[in-house]
Structure formats: structure tokens, C-alpha cells
Amino acid sequence: MSQGILAIIKTQPGKGGDFEKAFGDLQAAVRANEKGCLQYDLFRGEEDTYYVFEQYADEEAMKTHGQTEHFKTLGAKMGPFMAGRPDVKRFPKVS
Numbered sequence: 001m002s003q004g005i006l007a008i009i010k011t012q013p014g015k016g017g018d019f020e021k022a023f024g025d026l027q028a029a030v031r032a033n034e035k036g037c038l039q040y041d042l043f044r045g046e047e048d049t050y051y052v053f054e055q056y057a058d059e060e061a062m063k064t065h066g067q068t069e070h071f072k073t074l075g076a077k078m079g080p081f082m083a084g085r086p087d088v089k090r091f092p093k094v095s
Contacts, residue, residue, distance in 0.1 A: 001058060002056065003091070004055050005053075006051060006052070006088075007087070007089075010050075010084060012048070012082065022074065023052075024042075026070065026071065026074040030068075030070070030071070034061065036062075037056055039054060
């Protein structure tokens with residue numbers, strides 16, 4: 001069953017551009033290397049808030065994502081621009 005994730009990320013004031021660049025590098029690696037990832041998109045909200053919409057073909061693809069070397073390496077590069085840990089919500093696809 002397809003799995004969805006919504007990650008809500010707050011960035012430090014004035015660091016949104018840096019965060020977007022770091023995310024772009026991760027997004028490119030995910031799209032190139034993770035066939036089970038169906039969607040990995042960044043949306044900007046208000047007041048230094050970003051939303052990452054992710055969809056995976058199944059639970060295994062979702063678990064694999066967090067274990068990839070590119071996620072560990074490139075994901076860590078976003079950390080200095082973030083204002084705390086992301087709020088991650090997981091959802092099984094209904095239809």
C-alpha cells in the first residue's frame with residue numbers, strides 16, 4: 001500500500017534560500033536513486049515554514065529512503081538552516 005509523508009519544517013529567519021538549495025540537492029538524489037519514491041516535493045508556507053510532500057510505493061520504499069547514504073549526507077546539510085526538528089506525519093493512502 002502506498003505511503004504518504006508530510007514533513008513540516010521551520011527554518012531559521014533569513015535561511016530559507018540556503019535550505020531550498022540544500023533540499024534541491026537531496027531532491028535530485030532521491031529522484032535519481034529511489035524508484036519507490038513517487039513524490040518528493042518542497043512547498044513554501046509563511047513565516048519560514050516549508051512543507052515536504054512525499055509519497056512512496058510501499059512501506060519498504062519509505063523505510064529505505066531514510067537509510068540511503070544520500071539522505072544521511074545531504075539531509076544533514078539542511079540541518080544548519082532549520083529551526084528545530086521537522087514535524088513528520090505519516091499517512092497510508094486510502095484511494
